[in-house]
Amino acid sequence: AEFFGLMVADGTIYNSGFRLAKRHEDVLKRFEFLVNNLFGAKCRRVMIGNTGAVEVSSTILVEWLSSIGGMFPNKKDVPECILRSDSTIQRAFLRGLFEDGTVGLKAGVADHIEWSCHTPELIFKVRTTLLRQGMVSSTSKANNKLYLYGIHAVNFREKIGFISTFKHGRLAGFQKIDRYSILPVSPKEAYD
Numbered sequence: 001a002e003f004f005g006l007m008v009a010d011g012t013i014y015n016s017g018f019r020l021a022k023r024h025e026d027v028l029k030r031f032e033f034l035v036n037n038l039f040g041a042k043c044r045r046v047m048i049g050n051t052g053a054v055e056v057s058s059t060i061l062v063e064w065l066s067s068i069g070g071m072f073p074n075k076k077d078v079p080e081c082i083l084r085s086d087s088t089i090q091r092a093f094l095r096g097l098f099e100d101g102t103v104g105l106k107a108g109v110a111d112h113i114e115w116s117c118h119t120p121e122l123i124f125k126v127r128t129t130l131l132r133q134g135m136v137s138s139t140s141k142a143n144n145k146l147y148l149y150g151i152h153a154v155n156f157r158e159k160i161g162f163i164s165t166f167k168h169g170r171l172a173g174f175q176k177i178d179r180y181s182i183l184p185v186s187p188k189e190a191y192d
Helices: 002-010 025-039 059-068 087-100 120-132 150-159 165-173 187-191
Strands: 011-014 017-021 044-048 051-057 102-106 109-116 138-140 145-149
Touching: 002 011, 002 017, 002 025, 002 087, 011 059, 017 025, 017 044, 017 059, 025 051, 087 109, 087 120, 102 165, 109 150, 109 165, 120 145, 145 150, 150 165
Parallel strands: none
Antiparallel strands: 011 017, 017 051, 044 051, 102 109, 109 145, 138 145
């Protein structure tokens, strides 16, 4: 599930393989670990511009990943198998997915967790998955961003966390103050 989250967040599938590009070395190492343990596949380190990446050449894995869905560029989505899974699996998926997110600071202290996506449907599914974990999020439709504040950011830290030690270290500043909770239901969503 964490592998799927990373692939939906920043993975790229192409005809003969797939890759993950990230600036955090510990995330690349984790991706290599997952690929080696799940598939026994060899990974190759490459650079994409100034960003390190892990690349895997395997048409068999590409075919399998394609059948799951949600991992092609411009067709990102939460795989159906994740939506149907228990909360442990969903938390692992969210950990991988949120590696594409950030921990926002205000006056040098952690203020919120932020994740963005260009697909409103994907944001809705991620919000629902977070809500199943007891975390209320808010969104900004103007810039397609999802936010976790206060106790919900603390819960994210305690239940999910980040792979990146840099991002996880920023989470240490969150306080258990819940002054930003917003119910994730609009009148339209209530009747859908």
